Amino acid sequence: MKIKYSIFVAAALALSSLSSCEKFLDRPMLTKADDDNAWTTEENVRLYANKYYTDFFVGYGKGFDNGDALLAGYTFSDDLLFQGNQSQFTRAVPVSQIWSYSNIRSINIMIDRVQNRMSSVLSEEAFNHWMGIGRFFRAFRYSQLVQSYGDVPYYDRPVDIDETDELYKKRTPRNEVMDHVYDDLSFALENVRLNDGVQNVNRYVVAGFVSRLAMNEGSWQRYYYKNNERAKKFFELALRAAEMVIASGKYDIVTDYRSQFTSENLAGNKDMILYRQYDDAVDVKHTILSLHNLAENITYGPTTDLVKSYICIDGKVWQNSDLAPASDFTLDSLVKTRDSRFEATFHTDPSIRNRASYLYITKFLPREVQNRVASGGAPGVPYSGANNTTDAPVLRYAEVLLNWIETKAELATLGGVAVSQADIDRSINKIRLRPLAAEAIAKGVKMTAPMKLGELPQDAERDVQVSSLIWEIRRERRMEMTFEHSRLADLKRWSKLQYMDTQQNPDLLSGGWVNFLKELPADLKTGVSVVKLNGQIEVFNAADPDSPAKMNGFYRYVENADRLPFLNQANVNPYLSPVGRNQIAEYEAKGYVLDQTQGWPQN
Structure with missing residues (x-):
């Protein structure tokens, strides 16, 4: 639609x-x-009612107005880091x-x-x-x-x-x-x-x-x-x-995963419950691809935390997967060992165009454009400026399936019927069985094994307040809806904003895996550091002849700074937004009272 x-x-x-x-x-x-x-x-x-379509169903936005658009409007979560200072929660009225x-x-x-x-x-x-x-x-x-x-x-x-x-x-x-x-x-x-x-x-x-x-x-x-x-x-x-x-x-x-986000025409696509159409002929275009076309420099990118969250194709987490190279986080290995949505979401070589993470987001970029730019070509006019015309998913069937299975699992904790294997097959496993793109298959991408209710992954990183089933349902949602509309909203509704605390989770300050000596030797310079799997940070030292060989790990810009504390701070409630002092004063001047939001100072 x-x-x-x-x-x-x-x-x-x-x-x-x-x-x-x-x-x-x-x-x-x-x-x-x-x-x-x-x-x-x-x-x-x-x-009259048509005016609400573009208000509520933003898609990729229109022209350069992309503040609430997919990808551009959702850069504040534990999925993304910035080069240098991190995006912050409001800490004062x-x-x-x-x-x-x-x-x-x-x-x-x-x-x-x-x-x-x-x-x-x-x-x-x-x-x-x-x-x-x-x-x-x-x-x-x-x-x-x-x-x-x-x-x-x-x-x-x-x-x-x-x-x-x-x-x-x-x-x-x-x-x-x-x-x-x-x-x-x-x-x-x-x-x-x-x-x-x-x-x-x-x-x-x-x-x-x-x-x-x-x-x-x-x-x-x-x-x-x-x-x-x-x-x-x-x-x-x-x-x-x-x-x-x-x-x-x-x-x-x-439909294969990436094609849902890169199609010039989603008409009749059964994966779409609602989509926004773009058309050069009527001058309805967007700019999302122009900002993320593999040729533009980007200062934000995926976190190591997100990279580690992708399930292996045997249905297990990387720490206990039966796949021999599961602990190998080079991009070539991740493409072959991780859920197919990883390859469909990211460029498969470290990219200096993403200075925050060296892992470039290509989920919304047509594969032919990605290949052309990677080979040294230009994106082309349709993928530059306000000339993009790919249609935007607004509501996908996969999201409804994930809403359904999460809701069933939550109701089971409140006295409802327990989730069955048939429920998992009807939702998560149906999504995992989606077709793979031919280009992905050529790279060695495989389908992920079905989730089995009796053999859920044993994740040592699981939040102990969350059951294994709900944890895995949330993981599936994170993989499926990466850089769409929901991650920060999900963390808030689960009351889990602590996942964004960089001091508790240093994986939020590093990005993709880079073997600099092998893959990007020319980029070995001051400001580069890597994080090993054991958490050890190695900082490049030009005066040390052994330093280049040590630059093999998750890339971390040396000046990346922790997010300022936002939890357990007096008069700071990151879950809800405060109203401004001017508005409270204006109510008072009119003889009325505007109460401040819960958790914020009332004067």
Whole structure:
């Protein structure tokens, strides 16, 4: 399914235009005539709702606007390190920061107008569908807000500019907000059309996102808020939604891994529940490949921690794999001994173009471009500047399968039915059986052995607070969704931000394995160091004739600095974002109180 781009901008729907209001709500500039005349046909409602597609389904972004895009927008997690100083968590209340309600305002207008002005215009089925679409997007946005801020003001109707008490209302408790979200998602699951045309959101798209949003909230309740009753409520919704997608038979795992991210046309691809289409003919292009085309210099790259997390093709972790070279982390060995997603995600030679890690991310780069640049050629115009036209996955069937199996495993810990081998085969093993690219096979890549419930890997690095099953499900998610949308969000919902503490985990400060004397002798210079498998750091010393031979290990830039402490710090809560001092002061000046986010100083 591709995202529709014909965003309606005619004056009849000018009410969708929003003026910026940083303080509280972005309020629309309405004229009574436009508002009165707009809500007369189903097509008008459809055109109004189309604006939310690019708001919520970002894909690779558009042009140079890629802040929330795949790869570019998700460079803060334990998967990535920077050369030098690491990205930091917020450690102090900012001067100015608060939530944006522009989409909430706009969506509430849509829901209000459909409900109050179109009951006689639309059939009952169409009325319920568009109410479902509106409530789905509203729930989506509130889910994003509570994951960022916890308690947030809840509005289920458009608020007028003179309703001061409403505009400055107190934050609504998170559970109350999410109960409304639960109701909205449930309604959408029952009422959005099963098929509304190939370019439009349907019930299966809704269900796929519900499997993500409800699972996220279930995890927050389970691990952060320690509320098992509420966790179960949302996990059960997530499971029901995922099962709806799976049972439809409309989707499958049929495409090799990298082709899902590098295709010029994802139309008809059964791995895609939703994707964003790019087309030079209508000037809808992006820049993700231009920033990561193997020719551009990048100052962030994969961590050693991520590299070590990939499962071996015998289904075991590298420390106890039966494969003879499993402890050999040279890229040539990793390609042959690790899950096929490793080869599909990274360039297979150390690259000086990635100064942070020497391991270049090529998951989103077409193989023919990778090969051309590696051979000394140029990427070409379509892979430079704002000229990229590869389609972007927005919601993949593989994610829904992973949401489903994780949710089942979580419910089993809350009194639900235990996960069976059939469940593993239906989800994780189905993903592992996806086709391999011919180019990958030529390099010696093989499929990973199926996961066996009775023979789960014995990982010495497993977090002891997590069962072996859930640990392996999380590993599978990490391999499958690397550099997409979820890693930091996953760590937060599992209440595991300690994984990003560089002092606890020094593997976050080194990258890929490089044998400098053999592979990159010209790059042996001051600033280079490597980390051996035993953790020993070897720093290059030009005055030592034996030093070049010692430069064989995980590359670490010598000036890489630890991430500043962010856990167990007074008045610092890295899980939730604070609101700014200016906003708190402005509430006070108006005679109202804006409470600070949980875990941050209240004055």
